[in-house]
Amino acid sequence: MDTTVADPLVGQVLDGRYRIESRVARGGMATVYVARDMRLDRVVAIKVMHANLAADEEFVARFIGEAKAAAALSHPNVVAVFDQRTDGEHVFLVMEYVPGRTLRDLLTERGRLGPRAALEIMQPVLAALGAAHRAGLVHRDVKPENVLITEDGQVKVADFGLARAETAGKMTKTGMIIGTVGYLAPEQVLSGDADVRTDVYAAGVMLYELLTGEQPHQGDTPLAVAYKHVNEAVPPPSNAVPGLPRELDALVARATAREPAQRPQDAGQFLALAAEVHGGLPPDIDRRVEQAAYGRTAVLESPMPHAAPGGGRTAVLPAAETGPAPVPPHDGAPRRGMGAAGRYVLIAIGTVAAVVLAWSIWYQTSGQYDHVPDRIIGMRLADARQMLADAGLQVRVAPAEYSDRVDKGEIAATDPAPGARVAKGETVTLTPSKGRVPREVPDVRGRPLEEAKRMLRDKGFQPGRESSTPSQSVPKGSVVRTVPAAGQRQSPDEPVQLVVSSGMSMPNVVGQNADEAADRLRSMGLEVKIDRRRDDGRPGNTVLEQRPAPGTGVSAGDEVRLVVNRRKCLFGGFFCDDDRNRGDRLPVPPVIGQSFDDAKRALRSSGFRVKIGSRLGDRVVGQNPLPGTTAERGREVTIWG
Template identity: 30%
Template sequence: MIGKILGNRYEIVEKIGGGGMAVVYKAKCNLLNRFVAVKILRGEFTNDKDLIDKFKRESQAAASLSHPNVVNIYDVGESEEIYYIVMEYVAGKTLKELIKEKGKLANEEIVDVSRQIAFALRHAHHNHIIHRDIKPHNILVTADHRAKVTDFGIALAATSSTITNAGSVIGSVHYFSPEQARGGYTDEKSDLYSLGITMYEMATGRVPFEGDSPISVALKHIQEKPTKPSQLNPEISKTLEDIILKLMTKEQSARYQNTEELLEDLSRLKNNPNANVVYHGKISEEDSPTQIIPAISDEDLKKNKKEEAPEVSEKKKKKKVKKSVVFSAVFAALILALAFTFGFYYFGGFLGTPEVEVPAFVGLSREEAVALADELKLGLNIKEKYSSEVELDHVISQNPDEGMKVKEGFNIQLLISQGVKQVEVPDLVFKDELDVPYILRNANLVEGEKELEFSDLPAGQVIRQNPRAGAEVPQDSSVDVVISKGPEKVIFLMPNLVGRDLDAVRRTLDQLKLIEGPIKEEYSDEYDVNEVISQSIPAATEVEENTVINLVVSKGPKIEEQPQQPVAPPTTETPAQGDNGNGEGDGDSGEEDEENTVTKTSKSVTIKLDSYSGVIKLDIYLITSTGKKLVHSKLHDIEKDGKRAIFNMTGSGKQTLEIYVNGHLHGEPVVINF
């Protein structure tokens, strides 16, 4: 499979995992140039319609979810009878691997990971998806401690509260709920049971129930109580243990009813390690009928109850007690009940004790409530609760209500405000805009005003936030953010650079924040040396900042080599007008004669530039009887063109050149004899 390309897009790189139904590979998406995870149904199942349907159901279930704590589904496909799902590639470890490495996790780490799993389950449950296979193997933990739930392979859309599987037990035997083991109905509380088992393993390093076979483990889920986590890990907090045990209650109605309740307790524990949660323990009612499934047969249950048979026999024998003994026992019980009731009221101070009308405690301060209770000889049982509506240390509610009659000494239940709960503002800067609502929700905060602003940061990233990261603010406060719109694009009309000197053009490009591209030099009879002949973007065209502009610059007119002319032979004719008789003219005609008769040749001049670096400007002037004439001008890159510059010149006779570097005379004048 390694090297195979699926869907003309996903190139398989390596195997990274596998399960009972599928194998997971790391793959390269050649279209978006990123790594992804590809889950491929095992070959032996490609002819099994039920398994293919289950495989497709996974993609349909997970594809409807979009949450930071859920592994995203990107694509689904089929190629040459290969069924595959493309999902987010998460670089990290499974929670199972993390537990094996550490043995036991710290309380804070258990709470943090559990909250993230609960957030993922809340999102799934809100979308009517029940995972049904929550276990450490299906939780991925990244390097930055973000937990992501994966593998919705046996998830079902919860169209009703009852999901029955008559064929086989669904889920992993060490983690599934008692109702799954019985083939009863499963709902979101079944996922919470599995989360409780996962938290138990995080806290103790082991699963609560072990057995020689899957059936024996399933029976323990139904019938046995787990060893308390504190007996295996004395460092676990009492509150965290209560949460785990409440999640693992056999009866669905005794567990947390939804993820909201669980998150409330986990958040309370995160902010206050000594917080208390309500745990009522086991209730006796069964809230789902026992259904026989192949994994646990009648014989399995009968074998498990063989040890109870003697006890049942003893109970039957006891029913044969004489009727007189039964009547005596009933009569004695009635007497004891009457005595107990009398004693309860007598010793409790209810007989003969004056009655008191319960006053209004709601709205009073703690000190005022205590003083009023002492005055009326009433007891107080005080509990506290965070409240954003009632002032700190003031009574939120009371029980019994105002106006009811009670005996002196009766304990009044008061709920007193702890004020608004303070939470720490998370750091949002550089975070993606889409992640902000989830990060704030995890911190019990809400998203406030959102502004957009141009920035060098990529579009969609947070530039600033208010309040700042680390600040303590009341719970449910809003946090304002400023989001980057990306760099601002400045558009203007391209100026005309043609005919302007190169130095002046460079200053213009720098002022307009345009980038100078490669410069090409050409001979020109129309433009002087160093003047721009053409520009890559025409004048008056709209252009953005940081656009590259290519230029063509003049080298001046091209000097053509003159063909060699023979010198005219001496003549015996009478000297022409203006000739002094010695062959020396005294006017222009003599000079023209000389130009017409002198042969021009070409010579090279090598200019040494050892003392310079970078890009220099090189100008060469010809010294004539009328002054200086610029015959060569160019930019010379020492690093690129070397420390030597060669200048070819065509002429005749004796010529003198002056060489200038960056406007300064370079060395002595150069004399060339042609």
């Protein structure tokens, strides 16, 4: 039986204003919730510092400093910070709620991106970082997990939680490295120093990962990855993905130079270089790169992103306390003129840093913890339950939710999020997908069946079962309505039923006066053709036969043939047995919903003249006189659309 560990904050109201509705993510320093600001009636994100950290005055000061730093940034590509509050033991931030997914989610789904797609994501990221750098702020934790992509495709940089004013950087507690191992610049590993150029390095690593689907430095341990950042240059991405332009290799190499002075001096410079490369790429470069890649490997699927140990998680690691160490040359060779004593000093410094770094990583990744698997998103529910059970974790299944990311029945979200650390025996909540997010059913009424189906497919829907119904206003073979109705919302995973017009039902006019029968049929928009023959046993000018037969479906403009009995006349045709005063008023046919051509033909064949008023569309939406009324023969009928 599944068990659940209820979050005590869900349902509470913080500071008398923010009602916590659900938990969406948990990191090493804080937990993020969706909440409602009851004062302004809007959805917000609430970031609550972990209770054990709230007791650390220095950390609280850093956390509050985050609010001041991020609130000072007003940029469309930065997640906005609205407020910072304290409610009892809870210290929290109020931030913009950004529905959507992370760049990590996108990489997990697609494996890697083409050159144009990668640069089109990097440019707003660099614009956001550039705004921070101009304000004297350093993000310190640039990675795909901190890049959000909204439902309409807007890119926003999140979690400036480790950013602080560059001028206050020297007040940081001595010997602390803050960042994520897979994206650490060499100077961060060696001394813990961080400025705007460390953000540039991390962004360069992220660009490499977008282009190749993996981080540039791999290793069995986080320590091995950190060592490579110090001692090895980031390889050209074209080594991993053939066909990538050399301009991208040069851009990645420039951003990830091991010497900070050789990199772009802030994200603004990096953005200018990236925009220049993007502008010079051929329009079809993404397709060409994919073709080149497939031509070199037998594997048809793009590689999934590979996270080096510790590569996707933020870590706070002790650095060597011997002060800044010399950074090796860009090509990895020893500097000229360096003697044996100098090399021994470097080896000793590296050894101390390695030991301290290894101890910190061991402490964070010791056996009492596990991680929610990254690949769990998109798995079938049964497979995901088994994987978590095998890892010693409890499982709770939440009600299914709509998701455009995964298919119906697959895992759409987890709590904690994929990649988060969890203790053995802790509960992971799985949220299955119940299909794609509902959207409005398009209006296909009055459209021919095949055109209506095409319109539904263009909007992501699949046409479903078809049925027919008679209609006086919709032509035969065109759509009368959909189920659900136009404008209602439905998941595209559910088919849309189509109700198709079988046309008007042909009335029985056999035995009726031919003139009255013809007027009635013309008022329905039908073309009436009359053939005559003599039948002495029946009154003259009556309908003997009709085609189509009564009850047959017909549409405006269809031809109807009536066989009419010839009149019996005396005295040279002056007196006939069925002469009568038929009057000058005729029924007005209904033409609303018809095309203008069909409407004009129906009205003229019924004995009326036609005037067209305003015409904004291709179908009639109004007429005067109204259908069903009578009007003088030859009167002008106005139609508009």
